[in-house]
Amino acid sequence: MIPLADRVIHATGWRRWLVAFAAGAVGALAMPPFGVLPALAVSLTPAVWLLDGSMKAGPSRRSGLKAAAGIGWFWGFGYFVAGLWWLGAAFLVEADQFAWALPFGVLGLPALLAFFPAFGFALARLLWLPDASRILAFAFALTASEWLRGHLFTGFPWNSPGMALGQNLWLMQSASLVGLYGLTFMALAIGSAPAMLATGHTRRERWMAPGLAAAFLAAMAAFGAWRVPSEAVANVDNVRLRIMQPNLPQDAKFNPRNRDAIMRRYLTISAVPAAEGSAPATHLIWPESAFPFLLHRDPGSLAQIATLLGPSSVLVTGAARMGEPLPGEAVGKFFNAIQVIDDQGTVIGSYDKVHLVPFGEYVPKFLDAAIRAVGLRQFVHIPGGFEPSESRAALSIPGLPPVAATICYEAIFPGQILPDGPRPNLILNVTNDAWFGQTPGPYQHFAQARLRAVEEGLPLVRAANTGISAVIDPFGRVVKSLPLGVEGAIDAPLPVEISATVYSQFGIFVLTATLVICLMALVARRRPRIIPGPGRTRVNAA
DSSP states (O other): OOHHHHHHHTOOHHHHHHHHHHHHHHHGGGGGTEEEEEHHHHHHHHHHHHHHHHSSSSHHHHHHHHHHHHHHHHHHHHHHHHGGGGGGGGGGGTTHHHGGHIIIIIIIHHHHTTTHHHHHHHHHHHTOOOOOOOOOOHHHHHHHHHHHHGGGGGOOOOOOOGGGGTTTTTTHHHHHHHHHHHHHHHHHHHHGGHHHHHHSSHHHHHHHHHHHHHHHHHHHHHHHHHSSOOSSSOEHHHEEEEEEEOOOHHHHHOOOHHHHHHHHHHHHHSSOOOOOTTTOOEEEEEOOOOOSGGGOOOOOHHHHHHHOOOOTTTTEEEEEEEEOOOOOSSOEEEEEEEEEEOOSSEEEEEEEEEOOOBBTOOHHHHHHHHHHHHHHSSEEEEEEETOSSSSSOOOOTSOOOOOOEEEGGGGGTTOOOOOOOSSSSSSEEEEGGGGGSSHHHHHHHHHHHHHHHHHHHOOOEEEEEEOOOOOOEETTOOEEEETTTTTTEEEEEOOOOOOOHHHHHHHHHHHHHHHHHHHHHHHHHHSSEEEEEOEEEESSSS
């Protein structure tokens, strides 16, 4: 055993927690926009050694589980603080109202999210054996905790470890088979395998797990290189997209006093002539919540849009929508929506957001009264917050194939973005990341949306207020894009979809079968094995 590993394994007290926090923080470097893949191994290897040390935490199983959960919490706290610090930027958009809460966003949310890896580390400790099988136990347990993080309490699968592999064009192709959580299992197993180099009892034990991890990573890259065609995919006939990126700061975007200036800006950028020889746009796309007013109830703005659009072209835009008031109510419910407007200025289609952002777009009902009692509200200036749509339906847009519409962070949920019914032909994502300025947040959001295209085998069209706006083909290749913090418009064709991927058809079953087989193998290794005969020797004790 090398001295470094020995010191980590035998660390106690605050030194143990400090090592765990630092190891987790290093792991954030593997996420976008940095993409330093070796940082994953630098983060996960000490985590395995720390769990080795939890075996010496006390004479009882309970004390060992408590030590493992503590290690997992500090590791997760470091990971989420380093990876999500940019959330604090949202509290400074209206600093006079929300700056006081900045520590709760920067430290409070990571502290809560850290309970998921705490659970994962404790589960891994239950399955722990002092051999190479603990690498699989670690990967299995943390993948289970990541799945829980993505589903419990509305879910928040942001920066799942699988994104370390999900931002490289070749490595991300495996998501077409196993999705984000499958990538997470692979990333955790590959990233933690180097721990064996310092703790294996024999040369074979030291090198087998890292060697298999390296071979598996190479196989993933080879599969990706084989899967991505050398030529561009075909484009949908008679479709020409124009995506407008206004690059408006958030404090200006939701100020009703700026409504006329905002509309002029949208119209001016959208009306810039296309490149010489390019066909006029058939579909103009604007980002999420594009107006500080209700567009569908503003005839003047609809008339301006009709003047902008060419014959038979349409506008697809994010916009708040108010439903009709119920009997006895003064106003209707508000929805964060995507609306389709034709060249006559008529709203001809709409999609209402299903997965709202807690505290950003609504306040959970059990906290609403308490929060209002002290004069607080959600970030978005909507009376009572937005209401979620009850079901996810395809968005019908003239001239386009069926659309899977997503608004903002709806695009980060693997396996949850397609509407009920027949498979759509493209994914549309409109978003407003201006809340987070020039930080890693918008890059992370873009990378996660891009991975959905690979998982589902569908092109992605993305319009973002401040960026990153793009058209992405079903293999995750960026056809055309506008960088973060740039005003402008891009003209691009719409790539065709490819056949439904293995993940889109059987994803949850593939992942479940893999994890069940892994768990069965780990449990079987922990069972005592008895050699028949006199004395019956116990070979492997649980």
